[in-house]
Amino acid sequence: MSGRSERAGDDRLPGRRTARTVRRFAAALGAALVLLPALPAAALPAGGTRPAAESGVSAEYPVAMTIESVNKPVAVPNGTVTISGHITNGGRSVLKSAHAAVRKPAGGKPLTTRSELASVVGRTNPSSWDGVALESPQYALNELGPGQSQPYTLSVAVSDLQLSGEGVYELAVDVWGSTADNQRDRALGIARTFLPYDPTPTEAQPSKVTTLWPLVHAPVLVAQTMSDNDLTIPVLRDDSLAAEFAPGGRLYELVETGSSLNGLTWVIDPDLLDTAFAMTKRYRVQKPGIGDSKKKAAKEENTVDGTGTAAATAWLEKLRAAVAKNGSQVVALPYADPDLASIAHNAAELQGVDTALGKAATAGRLTVEGRLAVDTRSDVAWPYQGYLDQQIAGMAQRVGSGLLLVNGASLPEPDSLKYTPNAVRPIGNGQTAVVADEEVSDLFAGDLNTPQAQTLAVQRFLAETFVISRQEPQNPRGLMVMPPRGLSAETARVLATAVQAAQAGKWVEPVKLDVLAQGPADPKANGSVPAATDYPAQARASELPSSALTDTTGIQSKLDMLMRVLTLPQRVRGPFSAAMVRSMSTEWRTEAPAGALYRQGVDAYLDELIKAVNVPQKTSITFAGDTGVLQVSVRNDLTQPVTNLKLVLRPTQANRLKIHPAEELVLPASQSVTLRFPAEAQNNGPVTVTAELWTTGPNPQLYGTAQTFTVEVTSVTNGVLYVFGGGLVLLLLAALRFFRQRKRRAENGDDGEPVGDAPLADDPADDAGAGDRDGAGAGAAETGGRGTGPAGGGEPDGDGQTPRASTADGRDRAVGNEKVGP
Secondary structure (H helix, E strand, O other): OHHHHHOOOOEOOOOOOOHHHHHHHHHHHHHHHHOOOOOOHHHOOOOOEOOOOOOOOOOOOOEEEEEEEEEOOOEOOOOEEEEEEEEEEOOOOOEEEEEEEEEEOHHHOOEOOHHHHHHHHHOOOOEHHHOEEEEEEEEEOOOEOOOEEEEEEEEEEHHHHOOOOOEEEEEEEEEEEEEOOEEEEEEEEEEEEEEEEOOOOOOOOOEEEEEEEEEOOOOOEEEEEEEEOOEEEEEEOOOHHHHHHOOOOHHHHHHHHHOOOOOOEEEEOHHHHHHHHHHOOOOEEEOOOOOHHHOOOOOHHHEEEOOOHHHHHHHHHHHHHHHOOOOOEEEEOOOOOEOHHHHHHHOOOOOOHHHHHHHHHHHHHHHHHHHHOOOOEOOEEOOHHHOOOHHHHHHHHHOOOOEEEEEHHHOOOOOOOOOOOOOEEEEEOOEEEEEEOHHHHHOOOOOOOOHHHHHHHHHHHHHHHHHHHOOOOOOOOEEEEOOOOOOOHHHHHHHHHHHHHHHHOOOEEEOOHHHHHOOOOOOOOOOOOOOHHHOOHHHHHOOOOHHHHHHHHHHHHHHHHHHHHEOOOHHHHHHHHHHHHHOOEHHHHHOHHHHHHHHHHHHHHHHHHHHOEEOOOOOEEEEEOOEEEEEEEEEEOEOOOEEEEEEEEEEOOOOOEEEOOOOEEEEOOOEEEEEEEEEEEOOOEEEEEEEEEEEOOOOOOEEEEEEEEEEEEEOOOOHHHHHHHHHHHHHHHHHHHHHHHHHHHHHOOOOOOOOOOOOOOOOHHHOOOOOOOOOOOEEOOEEOOOOOOOOOOOOOOOOOOOOOOEOOOOOEOOOOOOOOEO
């Protein structure tokens, strides 16, 4: 085997790079290695066919190896390390006379820096840097044809590895043999991982590690609600949480796994808690499919009963017990986890944004404290994936977030810094950043759903944290691990295993966020927040667009108008205010189509509620005569009364048709009311009239959409007849007066001479008007298909205003019982 050791490989490390460059390259390559296809051993018998690995395989090195378990993950003196995995022939020729063996670390020396760890991950082909293969144990392989695979297991005594002392060592397993097309005995492939060894624990202080444990989900509650005997029934857009809350579901498993950890920091979206609470009682779910049912009022015909009541109830109880564990902490995200980065980049100047985010933070704290009965911290900002720039920091400051959870990629350390600094960084403006270690957090960024990926992540985590703890043993570090918001159940279990193993090795002490944030800041660490131009392009590409955020904030003005007319505004304000914040949720980054549909649904449903109070459409009405009453209906299809409205009729030709104002409206729920407007017409013919609903009080606003109809004026008396008629009457009166005067003089014997001294006078009783000039036509008509007017026309009251249409019992006449919304 000595010859084999000499021929183990001619590869050498590339030229010396900066520590930062090496770590980044290694992290990227390590992520690629995690993706190597590897089926569980039980899935295939020995000699079965497995897919060839996509990297690390070439004509010279045709074997792809995996390390799928390491037992024990931390070596102890006089102990044994057992390694298992799979060997796959990824070449085009048969594998012959091959066997697997464990390599003894080169020189028996530990890896003392993080850049050395990165260099091990960065190697692909067998190299002398990987050490020398042990004579024993060895695992003999069958002949493997192209694409065939075989499991292996190797157990090696720790003493045989000849480890020189405490530290982290490379643990490599290789395959040695030949192929049918190349009979030369050589190294055919290799797999690497890490093995910490601490035979005589020192007095080194453990690193303080904070692990974020996110509980978030894309928004599910919608603005629509249903009513049943005065009870409000919540409506969900789908029933996905029923499975998530049940055993085996992602959220269930996150709580189950997190409850076993000490010093955990739970990062919770309050909207998720509200949704879970809503599901503990009766709830309805919108029927599947994309259509108008997502935007209209929820009814029996477009919803179904939810199925997750029992699961949601049990999940909430389980979560309450987990967060109450001593040493744990709960961080409340702003309600519905609004996308701070998207808002800072695309909607920072929109009116009302600061207010909305401030209310979301307050609502988040109150919701978490109320649902979980624990104290919580709500001044924490967690921008998408932790990426930070000056605009995001500024927006966080505006809404009162003094502590920011930041990805280490946004605040990289200078190459001159040869150790890992504390996570705490003052960044100015009274704000503090807690910076997650980039390499460590990246280990858990994906879905670790293969044994190979899981083992690599655990052993790398142990190696990284061990090396950090030994950089300055008497000066413990503070580290933060930031998994993605959508942490999968498998990845959570791997992360928990890694933390617990490091804690058992006593070089890591789990602590909550508050403890870490109170630690000292390293003055040599990078605290310079990058400019917005340095924000990662990939993250910017997934942001919520400016148009979506503008439309969402624009809903507030329409909602405010609706609130002015409702008599029970609380039934609408709460669901819509929450839905507006949900429309800006960070979770829509990974569900863009669903997010767009959700926002459209909120806006369309609000429009439907506003339109439920309306003037029914009518093309024309007839007005007979020169004076009379116009009757116009207003419909309320909401399930609550509305007030603070008035109806205004505006003729386009006021000189031909004058319409007097009416009183303010009070519309009963699900009914229509007919209003009566005194009107005066001057000429026959059509007049266009616009019917508008306006809010009353300060700053009146046009409510809803105006309706236009035509008033056909008929039977107005011609003015010329009045002139001729009036002249004829005057002539008759003059003649009558002349005749009567002649008669009196004759009776007095005055044939032209006066009789006595009586004055010439008219008889008052005979000096009367000869006719009624008003010719009052009482035209009356009604607009609206469903509105019903009163029987007969009304007369103006003492102040010139026309009373509301009333029935015989004095109540407003109204018909209809269709329910459209709140």
